[in-house]
Amino acid sequence: MTINEIQDEIISEFEMLGEWMDKYEYIIQLGKELPSMDESLKTDDRLIKGCQSRVWLHADYSDGLLKFTADSDALITKGLVALLVRVLSGHTPQQIAEAEIYFIEKIGLQNHLSPTRANGLLSMLKQMKLYAVALAAQNKL
């Protein structure tokens, strides 16, 4: 599936959920299901420091595909981290660099991407893009 197909799939999943409570329960569920990152990977260079909750991001590049694993110490953030990984992981750097992330706004959680939220999610998205842009540039050389 393309990045946008995955985003659309997530949007329709959330459309089936009614109230905010159901959406949050689903996100919390996703947070619980996302395997915790190996403690040895939770190093400071993988830490994206938000004021409120912390996010760790690990990137792996092989066979032309960029793969992400991530974790957070807050469950709701972790659920959203899981969604971002589902959308962006496993594509080419070029595709990731060019992707426009719209699903978070569409499912009504845009406040999580606001700079004032300081939960690390926005920084994580930026960091994912940064990896992709750097690799895409390298590939062009």
Place this chain on the structure above:
Amino acid sequence: MENGTAHTPLLKNIAQVRQLFPILQSSVYGKPLVYFDNGATTQKPLQVIEAMDTYYRETNSNVHRGVHYLSGKATDAFEAVRKKVQRFLNAAQEHEIIYTSGTTAAINLVASSFGKKYVLPGDNIIISSIEHHANIVPWQMMAEERGASLKIIPMLPNGDLDMAAYESYLDDKVKLVAVNYVSNALGTVNPIEKIIELAHRNEIPVLIDAAQAVQHMPVDVQQLDVDFLVFSGHKMYGPTGIGVLYGKEKYLDAMPPFMGGGEMIQTVTFEKTTYQKLPFKFEAGTPAIAEVIGLGAAIDFIESVGIEAINRYETELLAYLIEALKSIPGLRFVGEPEKRAGVVSFLIGQHHPFDVGEILDKQGIAVRTGHHCAEPLMRIFNVPGTVRASVALYNTKEEVDVLVRGLRRAADMLG
């Protein structure tokens, strides 16, 4: 001032008090707003909002400089509030009241000016482990500049200060003690009478950060014999951008100005400038005039209810809140001080405070989550932060019940 029986009825009729706060009538996410983030800032009563509005409509002008009618009127109103603050704190003299932009600015002023005058290499400043960053960083900056060091009063496991350690730090190297009256992160009410008395025995002046105190309890600077006391208008029903530094004349007189500019000078030549007397020496530039007027209205509001009555009401509400929180499985308090005001910090099980705060938010309940600008303290407790509920005079037991139901729901959802 306070007149118990005459004032109690207003608080008994809490619905009437709430009517005075427009924002308390609002909804968030379609749910009635339940505001328990008063430690961060309180909501504003109509009389504060209207005082500022009226000032801009009818009086606006610069102070202390004009020959014209409006300037005189603005200056009178501005200085009348200084008198009001003097009375509110029971300060000996009007010019011991310095307007600042807030607690942070007031502490920075003292750190800088007091430091220049009194602090030498090798000296010590005492602060405590339960301070807001505003009462840590300015001292660190000053200490670094002056070649001095900070001594930190440790905390007992319950969140009270270790007074024996404090006493042992007091020697002739210590130039100032700066501690809060009430901890914004834990709610600890520090024994400041004792802290001041012990410091004074060693002839050391004391600064009290009363940002979390003046809205909850009577503060009498002469009775306390405190040397400096600071607070913010916005945490006591007043506007943002205005705060107060109270300082004893003998120190303020001796300290050099903090900022230079208009208002604070007597004569200026390019060779030398002589400074105005107190309080203007410390009030460079055009002050926050409308905010001063708003602060005056906030003091009127507090006095119309009566600070003793507020204290009684909030103490009872806080006790009710703490009992109610105890009914939540897995809830643990972060800090269980002997004496508490305004604030309760807690965690539920292993749940991240941010998750709990977010689910409360969706139910229309505002609390604070995080480290509360007290990172060193969170490190001592070894927690990423806490959930903090802080009360004001308009909160009700019904709102406490809503909070507790909201917390149970959050705990359920986070499983």
